[in-house]
Amino acid sequence: MQKIVLETVGLTKRFGNVTPLDGIDMQVREGEWVAIMGPSGSGKTTMLNILSCLDTLSEGKYILDGIDTSQVSEKERVVVRREKIGLVFQQFHLVPYLTALENVMLAQYYHGMIDRDDAIEVLNRVGLSHRYDHLPSQLSGGEQQRVCIARALINQPAIILADEPTGNLDESNEQIILDFFKELHAEGRTIVLVTHNPELAEFADRTVRLHHGKVVQHAA
Amino acid sequence: MAASSASPSQAGMFLRILFKSLKVRRNRVAITFCSVAIGASIITALACVYFDISAKMSRELRTYGANFFIGPKAASGERSMGSQTGQAALQVIPPDKLIGASPYLYGLVRLDLGNAVLAGVDFPGLRRLSPYWQVEGEWISVSFDEDSCMVGKHLAKTMELKVGDSVNVMHAENGFQKRLTVKGIAETGQAEDDQIFVNLALAGKVLGVPGEVNHIMASVVSQGTDIDTLAAQLEREFPNLDAKPIRKVSYSDGKILDRIKGLMAIVAVIILSVTTLCVMTTLIAVVSERTREIGLMKAIGADDRGVVLQFLCEIMIIGVAGVTAGLGLGFLLAQVLGQAVFGSAITFRAVVLPVALIPSLLAALAAAALPVRMALGIVPARVLKDE
Numbered sequence: 001m002q003k004i005v006l007e008t009v010g011l012t013k014r015f016g017n018v019t020p021l022d023g024i025d026m027q028v029r030e031g032e033w034v035a036i037m038g039p040s041g042s043g044k045t046t047m048l049n050i051l052s053c054l055d056t057l058s059e060g061k062y063i064l065d066g067i068d069t070s071q072v073s074e075k076e077r078v079v080v081r082r083e084k085i086g087l088v089f090q091q092f093h094l095v096p097y098l099t100a101l102e103n104v105m106l107a108q109y110y111h112g113m114i115d116r117d118d119a120i121e122v123l124n125r126v127g128l129s130h131r132y133d134h135l136p137s138q139l140s141g142g143e144q145q146r147v148c149i150a151r152a153l154i155n156q157p158a159i160i161l162a163d164e165p166t167g168n169l170d171e172s173n174e175q176i177i178l179d180f181f182k183e184l185h186a187e188g189r190t191i192v193l194v195t196h197n198p199e200l201a202e203f204a205d206r207t208v209r210l211h212h213g214k215v216v217q218h219a220a
Numbered sequence: 221m222a223a224s225s226a227s228p229s230q231a232g233m234f235l236r237i238l239f240k241s242l243k244v245r246r247n248r249v250a251i252t253f254c255s256v257a258i259g260a261s262i263i264t265a266l267a268c269v270y271f272d273i274s275a276k277m278s279r280e281l282r283t284y285g286a287n288f289f290i291g292p293k294a295a296s297g298e299r300s301m302g303s304q305t306g307q308a309a310l311q312v313i314p315p316d317k318l319i320g321a322s323p324y325l326y327g328l329v330r331l332d333l334g335n336a337v338l339a340g341v342d343f344p345g346l347r348r349l350s351p352y353w354q355v356e357g358e359w360i361s362v363s364f365d366e367d368s369c370m371v372g373k374h375l376a377k378t379m380e381l382k383v384g385d386s387v388n389v390m391h392a393e394n395g396f397q398k399r400l401t402v403k404g405i406a407e408t409g410q411a412e413d414d415q416i417f418v419n420l421a422l423a424g425k426v427l428g429v430p431g432e433v434n435h436i437m438a439s440v441v442s443q444g445t446d447i448d449t450l451a452a453q454l455e456r457e458f459p460n461l462d463a464k465p466i467r468k469v470s471y472s473d474g475k476i477l478d479r480i481k482g483l484m485a486i487v488a489v490i491i492l493s494v495t496t497l498c499v500m501t502t503l504i505a506v507v508s509e510r511t512r513e514i515g516l517m518k519a520i521g522a523d524d525r526g527v528v529l530q531f532l533c534e535i536m537i538i539g540v541a542g543v544t545a546g547l548g549l550g551f552l553l554a555q556v557l558g559q560a561v562f563g564s565a566i567t568f569r570a571v572v573l574p575v576a577l578i579p580s581l582l583a584a585l586a587a588a589a590l591p592v593r594m595a596l597g598i599v600p601a602r603v604l605k606d607e
Contacts, residue, residue, distance in 0.1 A: 049601040052519070082520070106233075109233045114233055
């Protein structure tokens with residue numbers, strides 16, 4: 001039995017009278033690929049923000065790699081984010097004035113251990129061996145997303161959290177990224193992915209469907 | 221090749237991010253640099269003038285007449301003193317502080333058309349002492365001329381004297397008389413307009429008291445209370461003499477200086493405030509522009525300290541560069557002001573450095589306070605929302 005990397009117990013988020021997440025119980029085991037799906041307004045983004053420690057929960061528990069993040073301070077949440085989580089964004093969010101290599105090294109910098117060779121190796125892995133010194137503006141959307149994935153992987157996070165990673169890509173690039181996620185999964189990486197795209201969710205081990213802030217389906 | 225380079229250190233990476241961030245925002249950096257440089261240059265120029273103004277203004281104000289009196293002690297009952305004693309007393313005043321001085325010996329004489337007060341003076345000293353006199357004709361330029369005189373404007377009118385006329389000067393008691401040529405007619409706006417002026421030696425002969433003077437008037441450059449110290453020193457060295465600043469004039473000097481300095485301080489504060497606002501506006505725009513970037517940095521592990529450090533280092537780099545340029549420009553500006561107002565160069569004093577540097581850098585840091593707070597308030601989950 002694989003260990004539990006991510007667990008939520010009665011996770012609830014309230015904004016005044018609105019409750020975008022209402023008592024979510026979820027577990028993700030090591031090496032598992034879980035897709036979170038649901039229509040707009042179902043609470044997917046709020047869920048991902050809390051899972052990535054960018055937001056706090058109002059009630060319940062969220063345990064990540066053994067750390068109860070609902071009990072930690074803001075300062076400690078930054079450390080959890082830095083050391084346990086690799087974030088992949090729909091819009092890539094690369095620093096525009098840093099090269100591909102520097103964008104990857106930026107995550108190492110905040111982690112406190114810069115290793116240029118490691119950063120290059122990860123970029124090679126995502127197929128950007130010839131693009132280290134290019135600025136994001138000189139890269140295609142697919143290439144930018146690959147830099148974003150390389151940045152998410154560089155610190156060997158406990159979990160990769162991805163928000164619509166193919167949402168801004170054309171078909172061919174979508175396929176490259178999809179293949180890459182498959183590869184990561186095959187390697188035993190733990191992935192939680194928020195998506196509208198059923199094709200992307202199809203390759204996940206499990207799909208969690210949200211509706212009005214509640215889990216309506218756990219499907220294998 | 222990229223692969224062959226060594227890994228940057230934490231500090232190296234920090235500097236790389238810092239300088240690339242500055243480079244990519246050249247225009248904003250240039251505006252901030254110019255704001256800081258202009259502010260610092262004006263502060264530097266004002267500080268240069270401020271610390272030099274006492275000396276410059278004091279010299280300038282000294283053109284309005286004597287501010288120091290040396291005479292026999294009133295308690296002694298003496299009305300005159302030896303001119304050699306007076307000269308010795310004058311030696312106590314540091315030469316670089318003495319603008320001009322003249323002994324005075326007064327007496328009543330008879331001219332062709334009536335009586336008048338005769339004043340024996342040292343003309344070269346008197347000219348330095350009273351450069352504001354309006355003289356028709358010319359000044360007597362040497363102290364040994366015993367054939368010429370200068371006449372006050374009112375007296376000249378009463379005695380019907382013009383430049384080039386001759387006038388007979390006679391002492392009623394001793395009968396000494398001498399015919400003199402009127403070399404200049406002086407308009408002073410004061411009691412001197414009713415007096416006739418001759419060289420001291422001649423006055424001594426006419427009045428029958430050679431080698432005597434009633435008092436000495438001097439124009440001394442002073443700052444603060446140093447003129448009182450000088451008076452006390454003179455009285456210690458010459459117990460029979462009365463030495464004192466002419467309060468009205470000395471205090472006027474001080475008051476004008478204080479007002480000018482106050483005005484300069486107000487202008488400096490206004491300039492610093494404007495600079496701070498300008499820098500702050502630019503930095504707020506920079507933070508607004510970088511909202512996503514800051515959100516991303518926080519999302520991938522930057523803590524508040526890292527964000528503050530990055531911003532403060534950026535503003536300090538621009539600030540130090542701007543202030544350094546401002547110091548140079550400010551000194552040049554001070555020279556322009558010095559030439560325009562005082563007709564002389566402004567001396568650079570070391571005290572200007574901290575006075576210009578510290579407030580300018582503090583203003584730049586104060587300007588960064590609100591933008592840094594804004595940056596710290598950025599919530600990654602909100603700004604990185606993928607729409």
